[in-house]
Amino acid sequence: MTAGCGLRPRPHRVVGRRRLAGDVVSLELEPLEGEPLAFRAGQFNMLTAFGVGEVAISISSAPGEGSTLHHTVRDVGAVSHALTASRVGSLVGVRGAFGTDWGVDALEAEDVVVVAGGIGLAPLRGAIEQLVSSRTRRRRREGAPEAPHPGEHHPPREAREHHSTQPRPPHLHLSVLVGARRPDQLIFEDDLERWREAGAEVEVTVDLATPGWEGGVGVVTALVPRITACEPDRSVAFVCGPELMMRFSARALLDWGMDPERIFVSLERNMQCGCGICGHCQLGPLLLCRDGPVVRYDRTVASLLQERER
Amino acid sequence: MGASSPWKAQHIAGAPNDTAPARTDAADATVLDVEGLVTLLEVLARRGYRVLGPRVRDGAIVHGELSSVADLPRGWHDAQSPGSYRIEHTDDEAFFAWAVGPSSPKREVFPARSVAWRGRVSEGEVAFEDGDAASEQRPTALVGARPCEAAALGVLDRVLGDRGAGDPHFLKRREGAFLVVVECATPSGTCFCDSMGTGPAAGNGFDLALTELAGDGGGHRFLARAGSEIGAEVLSCLPGRPADEADRAARTALLERARTSMGRVLDTAGLPALLARNVEHPRFDEVAERCLACGNCTLVCPTCFCSTVEDASDVAGVLERRRSWSSCFDLAHSYLHGGPVRASTMSRYRQWMTHKLSTWWDQFETSGCVGCGRCITWCPVGIDITEEAAAIRRSDGARRGRRGGR
Ligand SMILES: Cc1cc2nc3c(=O)[nH]c(=O)nc-3n(C[C@H](O)[C@H](O)[C@H](O)COP(=O)(O)OP(=O)(O)OC[C@H]3O[C@@H](n4cnc5c(N)ncnc54)[C@H](O)[C@@H]3O)c2cc1C
Ligand code: SF4
Ligand code: SF4
Ligand code: FES
Numbered sequence: 070m071t072a073g074c075g076l077r078p079r080p081h082r083v084v085g086r087r088r089l090a091g092d093v094v095s096l097e098l099e100p101l102e103g104e105p106l107a108f109r110a111g112q113f114n115m116l117t118a119f120g121v122g123e124v125a126i127s128i129s130s131a132p133g134e135g136s137t138l139h140h141t142v143r144d145v146g147a148v149s150h151a152l153t154a155s156r157v158g159s160l161v162g163v164r165g166a167f168g169t170d171w172g173v174d175a176l177e178a179e180d181v182v183v184v185a186g187g188i189g190l191a192p193l194r195g196a197i198e199q200l201v202s203s204r205t206r207r208r209r210r211e212g213a214p215e216a217p218h219p220g221e222h223h224p225p226r227e228a229r230e231h232h233s234t235q236p237r238p239p240h241l242h243l244s245v246l247v248g249a250r251r252p253d254q255l256i257f258e259d260d261l262e263r264w265r266e267a268g269a270e271v272e273v274t275v276d277l278a279t280p281g282w283e284g285g286v287g288v289v290t291a292l293v294p295r296i297t298a299c300e301p302d303r304s305v306a307f308v309c310g311p312e313l314m315m316r317f318s319a320r321a322l323l324d325w326g327m328d329p330e331r332i333f334v335s336l337e338r339n340m341q342c343g344c345g346i347c348g349h350c351q352l353g354p355l356l357l358c359r360d361g362p363v364v365r366y367d368r369t370v371a372s373l374l375q376e377r378e379r
Numbered sequence: 380m381g382a383s384s385p386w387k388a389q390h391i392a393g394a395p396n397d398t399a400p401a402r403t404d405a406a407d408a409t410v411l412d413v414e415g416l417v418t419l420l421e422v423l424a425r426r427g428y429r430v431l432g433p434r435v436r437d438g439a440i441v442h443g444e445l446s447s448v449a450d451l452p453r454g455w456h457d458a459q460s461p462g463s464y465r466i467e468h469t470d471d472e473a474f475f476a477w478a479v480g481p482s483s484p485k486r487e488v489f490p491a492r493s494v495a496w497r498g499r500v501s502e503g504e505v506a507f508e509d510g511d512a513a514s515e516q517r518p519t520a521l522v523g524a525r526p527c528e529a530a531a532l533g534v535l536d537r538v539l540g541d542r543g544a545g546d547p548h549f550l551k552r553r554e555g556a557f558l559v560v561v562e563c564a565t566p567s568g569t570c571f572c573d574s575m576g577t578g579p580a581a582g583n584g585f586d587l588a589l590t591e592l593a594g595d596g597g598g599h600r601f602l603a604r605a606g607s608e609i610g611a612e613v614l615s616c617l618p619g620r621p622a623d624e625a626d627r628a629a630r631t632a633l634l635e636r637a638r639t640s641m642g643r644v645l646d647t648a649g650l651p652a653l654l655a656r657n658v659e660h661p662r663f664d665e666v667a668e669r670c671l672a673c674g675n676c677t678l679v680c681p682t683c684f685c686s687t688v689e690d691a692s693d694v695a696g697v698l699e700r701r702r703s704w705s706s707c708f709d710l711a712h713s714y715l716h717g718g719p720v721r722a723s724t725m726s727r728y729r730q731w732m733t734h735k736l737s738t739w740w741d742q743f744e745t746s747g748c749v750g751c752g753r754c755i756t757w758c759p760v761g762i763d764i765t766e767e768a769a770a771i772r773r774s775d776g777a778r779r780g781r782r783g784g785r
Contacts, residue, residue, distance in 0.1 A: 073544040076495040076700070080505040101504065119500045120692040123700070145716050160500060339714050341688050346539050346546045348685030349705075349712060351730065354655075354741030 074344035078117040078162025079103075084137060086157050089256040092144040093188060094153040095129065097137040098161055105136050108166035110173050110195030111307075111335065111363045115343040116140060117162030118151030125340040125358070126152070127192035128166060131199045138163070141191040141256065167343040169363040171196040171307050171333065179331075180242035180299035184318045186289055186310020187249055190256055192335050192362070193309050197260075200243055201267045242303075243269040244296045248289025248310070251275055252282045270298035289314065293321040301326030308366070309335040316374060319366045332366040336374075403580040405590070405627055408602045409619040416474070416601060417448050419559070419587075420522065422616045428520035428557055431487065433480070440466060440480040442487070445522060452477065459567035459752065460642070461761030472599050475523055475591045478567035479751050483681035484528050487519050488552045489539060495548075495688060495700040508697075518555030524585075526578035527570075527749045529560050531681035533584045537743045538684050557609065560585040564633050568642030569752030571765055575645065577749040579637035586610030595629045602630050643752060645765040646772060653772060654737035658729065661779040662770045667725035669760050674706035676754035676762075677731065682747050685712065707731050732767060 085097030100106070106114070108128050117123045130139035144153040155161060173196050181200055185193050245264060249255045252275050265271040272292045274285035285292070289310070304327060308318045315334045322332050338357045341347035350357035353373045355364065364370050411419070423430050432445040435452045445451070457477040458465045466477070498507040524532075532553070539549040563572070563579035572578030581588035587610045590602040602622055605611035677683040687705040692698045705712055708727050713720035721727045739747030748764065755763045 074541065074546055076547060077498075077507055080500075117690075119505070120690060120698050122690045123688065160505060162505070337715060338720065339712065341686065344545075345541055346549075346684070347687070347705075348707070349687070351707070351713075351734065351738075353733075354738045356742050360742075 072165055072167060072344065074342065074346055075164060078115070078123070078164045079106075080160050081138070081163045083155050083157050083159050083161060086155070089141065090254045092153070093141060093254075093256050094144070095139060095141045095256075096152065096155065096161065097139055098163060099137050100163075101160070106138060106163065106166055108132060108138075109170035110199055111170035111192055112166040112168050113192070113343070113362060114138070114140065114163050114165030114167065115340070116142075116148075116152060117164075118148050118155065119160060119162060121151040122148040123162070123164075123341075124148045124152070125167075125337075125343055127335070127362075129191040129194045131195035131202070134195070134198055139194075141188065141194075143188045164343060167358055169361055171363055173199045176200075176305065178303075180304040181244070182293075182296060182299050182304050182306040182322065182327075183243070183245045184289060184293070184306065184308045184310070184322070185245070185247050186314040186318075187254065188256070189308075189310030189314075189335070190247060191309075193307055194257055194260065196307060197243070197245060197264060197269070201241065201264050201269060241268040241270075242299055244298045245269055245271045246289050246292040246296075247271070247273045248292075248314070249273075249275050251277050252279050252284070270296065288317070290317045290321040293318070293325050296325070302328075305331045305333065307333050307335075307363075312336070312374060315366075316371070319371070329367060330365065333363055334366050334370070335362045336364060336370075337362065403582050405602050405604055405622060405630055408590075408604045408622040408626070408630075409614060409617070410622050410626055411589075411601045411603050411617055411619045413448070413599055415603070415617050415619055416589075418617050419613070420445060420448060422613055423520040423522070423557065426520075426613070427517055429517045430520045430522060432522035433475070433477075435466065438466060439464065440477050441482040442480075442484070442521065448474070451475075451523070456565065457567055459569045459756045461569065461755050461763050462758055463761075464756050471593075473564075473591055473593050475561045475589075476565045478563065478565060478570055479525055479528070479753060481679050481753065481757060483679070483751070483753070484521050484524050484532055484558075485535065485681045485683075487521060488532065488535065488556065489546075489549055489684065489686075489704075492701065492703045493548060495702045497697060497699045499697055501696075518557065519552070520557040520559065522559040523561050524558055525563055525572075525751070526560055526581040526588075527572040527575070527751045528681055529558060529581060529584035530572075530575075530577035530749045531751070532558070534682045534743070534745055534747065534749065535684060537745055538682070557587075557613075558585045559587045559589060562588060562590045562630075562634065563637050564591060566637050566641045567752060567756070569755040569763075570641045570750065571643035571645050571752060572750040573638050573641050574643075574647060574765075575746060575748060575750035580634050581606075587614060590630045590633065592626065592629045592633065595625075595632075597625055597629060600626070602626055643750075643755065643763070643765045645748075645750065645768060647746075650768065651737040651740045653775060654733045654768070657771050657775060657777075658733065659778045660771050660774070661777055662767060662774075663725050663729045664779050666728055666762060666767055667723065670724050670728045670762055671759060672708045672724045672727055673759060674708035675757045675759065676764075677706040677708060678704065679753040679757045680735075681751055681753070682735075682749060687711070707734070728762075732764060735764065736768060 080101045081098035084099045087095045113127045116126045126140045129141040142152045144150045278286045306322050338350040341349045343358050345359045430445045433440050434443040451474045453474050454471045539546045560581045585606040588604045593599045605614045685705045688702050710719045735747040
């Protein structure tokens with residue numbers, strides 16, 4: 070479902086803006102005209118700060134979660150600064166949606182382990198939302214049948230059948246492990262709480278505790294062996310964060326007993342076009358804007374990621 | 380008018396340029412004399428094309444506007460070897476007795492600099508203006524492209540064209556263009572199209588293919604074949620006669636001579652896999668000792684497609700997104716916050732070379748190299764992609780020692 074290569078961005082209006090952490094701002098965008106952009110959780114858009122430039126930014130809302138598009142941007146350079154500084158009412162250009170997604174729609178009854186580092190939670194947020202809303206409803210259905218809300222995600226038919234013949238304990242089988250450098254750099258804290266209330270196992274850790282922090286301290290990979298909501302042999306894992314963190318997380322998930330075929334990571338490279346024509350997002354046999362950003366963490370990908378050190 | 384161009388038909392149908400049945404025979408060719416070539420240029424101009432072709436400029440044979448056959452490099456030849464290019468004039472009557480120059484048709488369908496869009500942003504809206512010069516320009520007829528260059532355009536169709544879903548400016552330029560390929564009689568010291576299956580005969584991807592025949596006793600003449608409906612239409616406007624056995628035999632002999640006089644050979648058997656398993660080969664360190672990371676090889680290559688965009692605004696508030704060629708030898712190419720992914724010259728040469736010969740197949744189901752030899756000729760230190768690949772083949776499996784790191 071990757072969009073073609075229109076070179077002109079579609080103007081969107083900033084209709085909401087929220088500062089999530091010191092340097093992280095979430096924007097809500099609405100097209101000036103026409104239908105809202107269609108996308109899947111894990112895909113990204115090329116966002117233009119008019120007069121400044123264009124960068125790849127993941128979509129942090131879930132398909133069907135309201136009519137606006139959410140993007141969560143960390144202010145690290147010229148374009149990201151202009152985006153985070155844009156005010157409600159101003160215009161931002163959007164091209165997309167591009168790339169591969171987490172494949173949430175294709176999931177059947179798998180347990181899902183999400184491992185996020187820092188801003189890496191942004192591309193995962195939509196997938197978690199989708200899982201929480203669909204599976205919360207499925208759980209309700211198992212108890213007392215309830216009509217699904219229109220426009221919401223329905224699990225594939227096979228999954229539902231599978232579910233009815235093999236009843237599972239009534240919880241989400243969703244573990245969300247989140248790491249941040251410091252407590253003030255945690256993003257989506259309200260969402261984390263909401264997901265927890267919906268039945269997900271949500272664990273948060275920081276590298277560096279500050280006064281008042283009562284949560285865990287340490288690297289996010291250390292949380293993997295302590296997962297209780299999911300079983301390694303029935304899980305898929307979605308991982309996003311700094312590249313080194315993703316490599317260590319993948320290793321921890323393998324040690325925990327997961328099949329490498331079921332570990333997915335979202336990778337980042339320089340992207341000038343998002344649609345396969347600029348050549349900047351090369352990663353060995355992959356063009357990451359087209360064959361990624363979400364890729365299976367197989368041996369090829371694992372070895373390609375070491376390129377940076379060679 | 381471009382609707383019947385073979386280029387378009389090719390990518391709309393999704394037929395790979397490299398596996399579509401190539402017609403290299405000249406069974407139903409027409410013979411044109413020099414007057415026929417004169418008429419061809421006139422017919423193309425009359426049909427509204429901007430006619431481009433080879434011309435001598437600044438000591439090289441490059442593409443430029445052609446006003447008549449007098450502009451063609453008649454009697455000129457090129458001598459090429461690793462790191463060296465030279466042209467010389469003789470009293471030879473041939474127009475196309477040279478190999479390839481530094482410029483390629485890529486420039487016409489994918490300019491070195493262009494404007495992706497131009498527009499004005501005011502409080503409530505964005506007003507776009509058409510920023511692409513292609514929309515104002517007449518379609519291009521390129522006369523005297525080489526078979527390897529037609530193949531390179533086929534490669535770009537897969538990459539930039541993406542079967543119609545790709546770069547809209549490229550698609551527009553490509554769709555309207557008319558290509559007259561001239562088969563190769565005089566390959567250079569760096570050519571290896573025979574190894575890549577892209578020449579010296581023209582297989583497909585052209586509107587018209589010519590073979591220049593001279594000095595065989597049959598007079599100075601051209602065997603002409605049409606490769607598209609529009610090509611056939613143009614050919615029917617030219618004064619000619621059907622080719623006979625002698626004409627066809629002369630062409631066969633010419634192509635055979637060309638085939639055996641290529642300066643370079645590349646063994647392509649299992650090459651993508653060979654390179655994929657040898658990314659740790661010590662040869663990459665050795666070549667990096669010589670490579671200047673100047674990027675000349677990418678600039679002259681007819682299939683290199685990388686581009687970078689930059690946004691600008693002027694005092695009047697007009698915004699512009701400028702797009703220009705870029706090179707994987709440039710540190711900024713792989714820049715991510717925190718630094719470039721490919722910092723060493725080794726990793727950048729390896730990226731370029733393995734992309735051309737190996738990972739291009741994974742990404743686009745075709746080779747990224749058509750064997751034109753430009754990267755060898757125009758490399759200031761004469762690095763030769765065929766020699767690098769051969770060296771790796773000779774010591775398949777050798778591994779470089781770890782430098783730094785773990
Ligand atoms: C698929 C994908 C999804 C992404 N999703 C998100 C997302 O959801 N949220 C998000 O915030 N980001 C995301 N990114 C990253 C984003 O695309 C940008 O890379 C990031 O915002 C920085 O862009 P910038 O132009 O603002 O900064 P840049 O100009 O690239 O600067 C980044 C940093 O490097 C420094 N720098 C700039 N140029 C140089 C130079 N030449 N030499 C040395 N240092 C330099 C700057 O000072 C700054 O500290 C994603 C990237 C990809 C590929
Ligand atoms: S890699 Fe070299 S020989 Fe091959 S097409 Fe490019 S310039 Fe020509
Ligand atoms: S191979 Fe030659 S032309 Fe290419 S970057 Fe290196 S020195 Fe320059
Ligand atoms: S971002 Fe341009 S090709 Fe992938």
